[in-house]
Each structure stands twice: as structure tokens, then as C-alpha cells.
Amino acid sequence: MIGIIDYGMGNIFSLQAALNRLNVKNELVFAVDKLDDYKALMLPGVGAFKDAMINLEKLGLDKALVEWTTKGKPLLGICLGMQLFFEISREYGNTKGLGLIPGTIEKIPARVKIPHIGWNKLNIENNHPIFKDLNQGYVYFVHSYFAKMPRDLILAQAPYGVEIPAIVAKNNIVGMQFHPEKSGQTGLKLLENWIQSVNA
Amino acid sequence: SMLTKRIIPCLDVKEGRVVKGTSFVELKDAGDPVELASLYDAEGADELVFLDISASFEGRKTMLEIVKKTAETITIPFTVGGGINSLEDIKNVLRAGADKVSLNTAAVKNPELIKEAAEKFGNQCIVVAIDAKYNAQKDMYEVYTHGGRNIADFDVIEWAKKVESLGAGEILLTSMDQDGHKEGYDLKLLDLVCSNVSIPVIASGGAGKKEDFYDAFTKTNTDACLAASIFHYQETTIKKIKEYLKNEGVMIRWE
Numbered sequence: 001m002i003g004i005i006d007y008g009m010g011n012i013f014s015l016q017a018a019l020n021r022l023n024v025k026n027e028l029v030f031a032v033d034k035l036d037d038y039k040a041l042m043l044p045g046v047g048a049f050k051d052a053m054i055n056l057e058k059l060g061l062d063k064a065l066v067e068w069t070t071k072g073k074p075l076l077g078i079c080l081g082m083q084l085f086f087e088i089s090r091e092y093g094n095t096k097g098l099g100l101i102p103g104t105i106e107k108i109p110a111r112v113k114i115p116h117i118g119w120n121k122l123n124i125e126n127n128h129p130i131f132k133d134l135n136q137g138y139v140y141f142v143h144s145y146f147a148k149m150p151r152d153l154i155l156a157q158a159p160y161g162v163e164i165p166a167i168v169a170k171n172n173i174v175g176m177q178f179h180p181e182k183s184g185q186t187g188l189k190l191l192e193n194w195i196q197s198v199n200a
Numbered sequence: 201s202m203l204t205k206r207i208i209p210c211l212d213v214k215e216g217r218v219v220k221g222t223s224f225v226e227l228k229d230a231g232d233p234v235e236l237a238s239l240y241d242a243e244g245a246d247e248l249v250f251l252d253i254s255a256s257f258e259g260r261k262t263m264l265e266i267v268k269k270t271a272e273t274i275t276i277p278f279t280v281g282g283g284i285n286s287l288e289d290i291k292n293v294l295r296a297g298a299d300k301v302s303l304n305t306a307a308v309k310n311p312e313l314i315k316e317a318a319e320k321f322g323n324q325c326i327v328v329a330i331d332a333k334y335n336a337q338k339d340m341y342e343v344y345t346h347g348g349r350n351i352a353d354f355d356v357i358e359w360a361k362k363v364e365s366l367g368a369g370e371i372l373l374t375s376m377d378q379d380g381h382k383e384g385y386d387l388k389l390l391d392l393v394c395s396n397v398s399i400p401v402i403a404s405g406g407a408g409k410k411e412d413f414y415d416a417f418t419k420t421n422t423d424a425c426l427a428a429s430i431f432h433y434q435e436t437t438i439k440k441i442k443e444y445l446k447n448e449g450v451m452i453r454w455e
Contacts (some may be wrong), residue, residue, distance in 0.1 A: 009292065010294075010321075010322070011297065011299060013268075013271055013296075013297040014297055014299070015272075017232075017271055017272045017297070018275070020272075021275075043334070046325070047320050047321065047322040048319075048320075048322065048323060065282060110398065113398055113399060113400050113423065114398060114399070115323065115324050115369050115370075115399070115400070116368065117324065117370060117400050117401070117423070118203050118204060118206055118246070118423065118424070119203070119204045119206065119246055119453040120202075120203050120204070121201055121202040122201075125249070135455070136454070136455060138204060138453040138455070139455075140277060142277075142324040142325075143298075143324065144323070144324075151309070158202065159202045160202070160203055166428055179277070182273075182275065182276060182277045182299065183275070183276075184241075184275045184276055184453075185275065185455060186277065186455070188275060
């Protein structure tokens with residue numbers, strides 16, 4: 001069973017629909033004391049970084065998620081959910097993130113159109129079980145900020161003016177900057193592979 | 201950049217049925233929006249737009265049901281436009297599973313709505329639709345509202361820059377002159393808007409053949425091409441158009 005963290009930040013419905021299509025049992029969860037019911041957690045999200053952190057803190061999920069990952073349990077962050085894994089975001093001033101992965105969230109340099117909206121090719125940088133049987137790699141991005149982070153934690157990047165870290169991983173924490181639930185068959189395959197890799 | 205150009209079919213929905221595309225006779229259900237959305241997804245569409253042209257409250261309620269079913273069914277993002285007037289309307293459509301909303305008349309009447317919506321829901325989900333028409337006497341493109349019935353008192357460049365500064369994530373730019381004529385997109389209009397804003401621009405109005413997509417993508421800085429009727433005929437498919445673009449060296453998503 002997978003728990004999808006529901007903290008009032010965006011389109012959870014599509015992620016649930018994608019998991020249902022893959023026949024993966026899932027539930028929405030926002031209560032800290034319920035987290036242990038799940039084998040793995042997903043942290044989705046669209047919108048502003050600061051609002052997201054405030055919402056997580058209100059529910060006590062900030063500390064709970066740190067604790068969760070300290071135990072080595074699997075966590076997948078999607079879009080804003082992934083950005084929250086980092087130490088600091090520069091969106092509207094500086095906001096502290098969960099600090100699970102070293103690095104900062106910065107605005108995409110303005111020599112390209114912002115937001116970065118559309119289907120971008122993924123370039124795989126480091127091998128990982130989530131790339132198993134992946135035929136091609138176009139995935140759907142919608143964001144204006146990106147992670148500035150250590151290279152060795154980047155599994156795949158998407159060139160868009162700068163190299164946008166698209167899939168990142170540290171131990172049992174995986175983040176996707178794009179929307180796998182909106183990325184056609186490629187996105188579904190990535191979700192499926194992640195679920196298999198964490199045995200959820 | 202390895203960002204691909206997007207092809208976006210547009211479905212006009214009235215009282216729960218697709219109203220354009222009368223020649224869809226060979227499909228199981230000619231006018232079912234969810235079925236068509238699913239077909240376009242399978243054919244390689246990069247996104248979809250639903251334009252709700254329902255005249256009744258019941259029709260709008262039905263639209264939310266369609267949005268929900270579509271979100272359960274397709275694997276690509278989709279936008280809902282038509283009759284969205286308030287933050288409440290936006291919330292309802294996004295909650296039902298749409299990825300973006302498109303604002304038109306309501307944004308012209310109350311530009312602050314763009315700002316409030318972008319702040320509340322994120323600018324990535326706020327598309328502003330601009331209907332523009334060339335005025336030869338003044339040599340400028342004027343903005344129209346209410347489906348082309350009323351004229352706004354500013355030109356397209358002014359308005360495009362304003363919606364960008366208010367936080368719109370994308371502009372859906374329709375040429376009223378080209379719309380329905382199948383003689384190609386209005387390249388002059390596209391170029392004008394693309395060179396004055398730094399957010400993505402979606403071209404709309406005038407697609408009649410595959411070369412029209414090529415022209416928009418190679419002669420202007422357009423990010424996506426929207427089309428309605430061209431996809432509703434069996435002789436042209438999204439796949440064929442994308443194959444042509446790919447062979448001509450345009451970056452597109454190909455599965």
C-alpha cells in the first residue's frame with residue numbers, strides 16, 4: 001500500500017488515477033500517526049514552495065517525513081514535492097526545505113521561456129532500477145525553479161538552457177521534477193518501476 | 201534545449217457533447233468527449249484543451265463530470281476553458297482533475313483575477329486565452345472578448361505583456377482572422393506576441409494542413425499548436441502530422 005501525502009498542494013487526483021491504472025493500492029494520507037500503515041510514501045505538489053512548507057509544518061509532516069527517511073523507508077517526491085527535499089528554496093526569498101538532499105532550489109536562468117512547460121527529453125546520467133525497460137524518455141515538465149545540487153545524486157537531467165535535474169536520488173529518496181502521472185506511457189513506466197524497486 | 205513542440209487538439213464541448221468534428225462517424229460514439237480525449241492521447245497528442253461552450257448550468261455541471269472522467273482516463277495534461285469567471289470556478293475545475301484553466305473574457309474584465317489565480321494555484325496552471333483581430337486602418341492587432349463580440353480597449357502586445365506580468369503561465373493566442381479558414385496560422389501575430397513575452401505561446405486558428413504546423417514552429421517562436429477541425433477528419437491524424445514534423449527536423453515527442 002502506498003500513501004499519497006495530501007497536504008493541500010495540488011493535483012493529487014491524477015496521481016491516484018495513474019496508480020489505479022497500474023493496479024497499485026493507494027490512499028491519501030495527512031495524519032502523522034497513520035504513516036506507518038504504508039510501505040512507501042509519495043509527496044506530490046504544485047504551487048508555491050513556502051505555502052507547501054507551511055502546510056507540511058502545520059500537519060507535523062515535516063518532521064515525520066525526515067524521520068521516515070531516516071528509517072530508510074521509501075519516499076518519492078514529484079515536482080514541488082521533489083523540490084521540498086532540498087535545503088533552501090530561493091522562490092520569493094529564502095525558505096527552508098526538508099533538507100533531505102543537499103542543494104538549493106533556484107530560478108531557471110531567464111535565457112529560456114519560463115515556466116518550463118512541455119515535453120522534454122530525459123538524459124540518463126546514472127543507472128537505476130527505475131530506468132528498467134524504458135523505451136524512450138520524453139516527460140512532461142511544468143516548473144520555473146530547479147535544483148542546484150551535487151552531480152552524483154542526479155539520475156537523469158533534462159537540458160533546458162541549463163541542465164535541469166529531472167530525476168534525483170539519495171538512498172531511498174527519489175525525486176522527479178516532471179509529472180510522471182502526466183507523462184504518457186513513459187511516466188507510467190517510471191512510476192511502475194519505482195513501485196517495484198521499493199517493493200510497495 | 202530539448203523541449204519539444206506541442207500539438208494540442210481542442211474539443212469544443214456543449215452540454216456534455218463534442219460539437220465540432222461532425223465527421224467522426226466511424227468512431228463508436230461520435231461526440232463523447234472522454235472517448236475522443238482518450239483517442240487523441242493514444243494518437244500522440246501532447247496535451248488537450250476542452251472548451252466548454254455550454255449555455256446552461258446543467259451543461260457546466262456535466263463538464264466537471266467529463267473533466268473527472270478524463271483525468272481518470274488519459275495520461276497527458278489537459279486544460280479547461282470557457283465560462284471560467286472566478287477563483288471558485290478555477291478551483292472546481294482543478295479539483296475535478298484538470299491541469300490548467302484558460303481564462304479569457306473574465307481576465308479582460310478583471311485582470312486581477314489572473315494575479316489572484318496565479319498566486320493561489322500557481323502560475324503553471326493559469327493560461328490566458330487572447331482572441332486577436334488585425335485592424336488594417338490602425339495597423340495593429342486588437343483584443344476581443346465574449347467570443348469575438350466585444351472589443352477591448354488595448355492592443356494585443358499591451359495585453360500579452362500585462363497578462364505575463366500578472367502571472368499567467370502561458371498564452372493561448374487565437375487569430376480571429378485565420379480561425380476556421382484552414383489557410384495557416386497568423387504568423388505575423390504569433391511573431392509579434394512571441395517576441396514580446398517570455399512565457400510559452402500556443403498558436404490557435406487557421407491550421408489546415410501539416411505544413412501550417414511546420415511554419416508556425418519554424419518561422420516563429422511558437423511553443424505549441426492548437427487545432428480543432430483538422431484532427432476531426434480521418435485523412436489527417438496527429439500521428440501523421442508529428443511524423444511529418446519529425447522528418448522535417450522539428451523536435452517533437454515521439455513514442
